[in-house]
Structures are given as C-alpha cells and as structure tokens.
Amino acid sequence: MNAALINLGYLGASALFVAGLKGLAHPRSAPRGNLMGATGMLIAVALTLLDRRMVTFQAIAVTLVIGTVIGATLALKIQMTAMPQLVALLNGLGGGASVFVAGVGLLEFRDAAVPALNHFTMAAVTSGVIGAVTFWGSLVAFAKLQELITDNSIRFPGQQLVNLTLAVAVGGIGLWLWLTPEPHAVYWLVVALSSMLGLLLVLPVGGADMPVVIALLNSCSGLAAAATGFVLNNNVLIIAGSLVGASGLILTQIMCRAMNRSLVDVMAGGTQATSGGGQVGDIYTGRVKAGSPEEVALLFDTARRVVIVPGFGMAVSQAQYVVAQFAELLCGRGVEVEFAVHPVAGRMPGHMNVLLAEANIAYDQLKELDDSNASFDRTDVALVIGANDVVNPAARTDPASPIAGMPILDVDKAATVVVIKRSLSSGFAGIPNPLFVDGKTIMLFGDAREMVQAIIKVLKEA
C-alpha cells in the first residue's frame, strides 16, 4: 500500500485517539470514547500490516493471538480492587515493547550506515532508557501492590548516591552512543543500567505513595512510545505517546497535590512517618468516645443528610456492598446520601470511585473533594469508614503537622461524625488524628462490614 495512504490512515487513528480521550470527560460518552481509541488502534495495526516493508506474517499472527488471549483474560478476570496492579503491569509491558522496538531501530541504522550524531540514535537511546525504567519500575510496583514484596520500603545506605551514579552512567554512555556509531551491544548496556535504575527508584517507595508512582509510570510508558515514534519517524506514535505522557503527568501532579507531597519526596523514598510513635496513645487516652451500633443507628434514624467517607480500609474488608445497601436503605427513608471521595482514597487515581460503582452506587452520588467540603456544614452525620489521614483536621489547624496544608475532607464540620475503624492505629502518615477525640465524634471499633451490617439490622428493626 502507498506510504502516503498509510500515513493518512495513521492521521485518522491519531484523531480517534484524541477524540476518544475527550469522550472520557463524562461517564455517558466514556464507553464510546474508549471504543474510538480501540478503533484507532485497530486501524493503525491493520495499516501497518499492509505496509510493503512487511514480508512475513505467520509468526506475527500467532504472537498477536497469544497476546490478545493473555490481555483479554487478564482484563476480564481481574478484581476491581486489584486494578492498580493490572495497570502497573500493562504500563510495564508498554515500556518493555518500546525498548525492543528502539533496539531494532538501532540495528537498522547500523546496517543503513546512518552517520553518527543523528537524532534517530538519540531517540532510540531515550526510548530504551525510559522504556527500561518503566518496565522494571512497573514490575516492582506490581509486586508491591500484589504483596509479593511485603517489605514496604526497601532501602540501603547510599541508595540515592547509587541512583545518581547510575543516572549519570546512563546519560554518559547514551551520549557516547550518540556521538560515535558504537556497536549495538552498547545500547543494551544502557538498557541494563536503566533497568537497575528502574528497580532502585521504585523499591524504596512506600505503599501510600503508590498512586503517584503508577501515574508517573503511566506517563513514562507514553513518553517511551513517543520517543520510539522519533526513532521510526512515525507520527502516530509521537502523537499517541505524548497524549499519554501528558495524561500521566497531570495525574501525577493531582496525586502529589492531594497527598501534599512533592514528586522529589516520593521518589527519594522519604517518608514522614518518623516521629510520634509514642505520643499516638497519649492524645487518645480517656478522650475517645466509643459507641455501639445501636447508638449510631439512632443517629441515622433521625438524620436528614448523611455523607459517607470511604477509605481503602473499606475496600480491604470488602464492605462496599454492605455500604451500598446501607446507602440505599437510607435513601429509601428519604435521607439525602452522598459519598465524599478523596483523590487518594484508593490505591490509584479514581480507584475508590470504581470500587463504589462496582457496588452499584450511582455515579451522581459520588462527590469530589471540593463539592463535599462545601456541604459538610449542612450534614447531620458524616460516616467515615476505614479512612484516617484524609479526614485529619490537623492538616488544616496545625501548621507543624507533617500533613499541614494537605487537602482533607472537612468531616469535622458536620453535626456528628461516626468513625468505623479497627483500632486507633495511625494512618499512612503515622500521626495522631484529633478528629477521633472531637466532642462530636463517635468511634465504632470493629470490622467495617460487620459494623455497617449491625447498623442496618438495628435500623430495620426499629
């Protein structure tokens, strides 16, 4: 097929990618948007198979089928709670593919005797570096989320120095590869060093910071594809890659802001969970008001407006279905029920919303941080389930607190606050939460699912 026609087709695919992502702006148009993206991909693949450079098909067809079966099986079998793992894994595979494609591109330049100092070599090295970091970084993220690596943060003395040395080495050899047409093996040396860098960068990152890392790796997988586009001089790769790169960067920024962390902090593996181990007990002693499901049910019986604040603890105890049932019961009694979802409530951006949607909770009941905060002062009961740091008023009131300035859900502005929690243990940030000793807070200690079930039971009997 004519190269110009193929390129026109690639343009069409790029347009579908842009329009498809635009469709994701609303849940109604989103499935169509996703379908447009998939159509764009199908067009791009079909056109490439028509390229006159393509001479063998058999092995390719078999590989495509195997890949499709694996991909579809993974996607259909995965639990919604395990979504971050899957996205991490898929990110990594995208990055890995870029490494190999750029490697082949370099082989081609060598054979075609492309002179040194050309931008193709530079793009290939860039693609190899970003791709390898993405691949190994994602595998580590996957292992951590899947709890194959249980130690939350693995670090050793001088780790940052090692990382820096690796980064300098990668840069140096990459530059050398660009200046002199070196043997192909050098490319793989760069890839090997970048792989180590990817491993070492993600290993020290703690569980709480995973949303940032996944978003960043998402961005990297896009940038690797874009760099590969420069290697192959192919616009559809450049466009699709940079769209994804931009998307990942925005999400990274949103996550960082929501956690009040800088990207450098997260990647340097710094945690704020240092001090305060001893004082946690002190501030709570004798000041916590523990309640029973019966007492709490009375509150809900008379409430007119209830806001539920879910945290990942709720998903861990698989309580979302019971909570949905609870919300429906309240709605049936004419109570206004909303869910206030903090950006970092789940383990990746928007994760909690997916979990709630799976439990059949209506899209328009899910409120974002700003919308929720505007309505807490009109709320009778705020029900916090398995969340801690995201409702800690110290972020607002105590400038010395490690989470000072972090955007939180202002549940303490509601008339009454009910907190369901297993114990008084601190959240990811490792700091005490003054909300738990607030005069209007009632603590329900226990498993989220059992507690909500108990409340439902009392309400139904009353």
Add this chain to the structure above:
Amino acid sequence: MDILIAGLTIFVLALFAGFEIITKVPPTLHTPLMSGANAISGITIVGALLAAGSERDALSSWLGLVAILFATVNVVGGFVVTHRMLSLFQRKSSRDS
C-alpha cells in the same frame, strides 16, 4: 534535521492537546482514564510489527516478536479492562435517571 523539527512540532502540540483534554476528565473517571491511556500507549505495537515483519535478520525478528507480545497484551488488556470499568459507571447512571 527537518525531520526532527517536524517530529518535535507534532510532539509539543500533542502534549498541549493532551493537557487540555485530560484536565477536563473528572476525578471519578481517573482510573478508566489511566487504563485507557495506557492502552493507547501500546501504539508501540506499530513499531513492533514493522520490526518483526520486515525480515532483515533473525535478531530483529525475535526482538520484534517479543515487542509484539508485550504491546498486544498492553493494548488488548487496557481497552478491555477500561470497557469493563466504564460499564460499571454506565449501569449506575441509568438506574438513577
């Protein structure tokens, strides 16, 4: 050099387009956005196909095939799981209206 400049122009403009479009996606849909964007980044499959199919030497073909496998899992898995998640949101909004 001209090729580089043309590529960079497209790259930078697409970045801007990406920023404009993505900022309009509500936080509620950020997970499907990530998995969907992730599937799109599997566009590397185009390069993988060319690498495996042009039959220049055995090394290129093998590297290309591995890349095809990776990218296909990425693309298919990404689009399918995104579809699955979005249908969850779909069911809800229709029940409500």
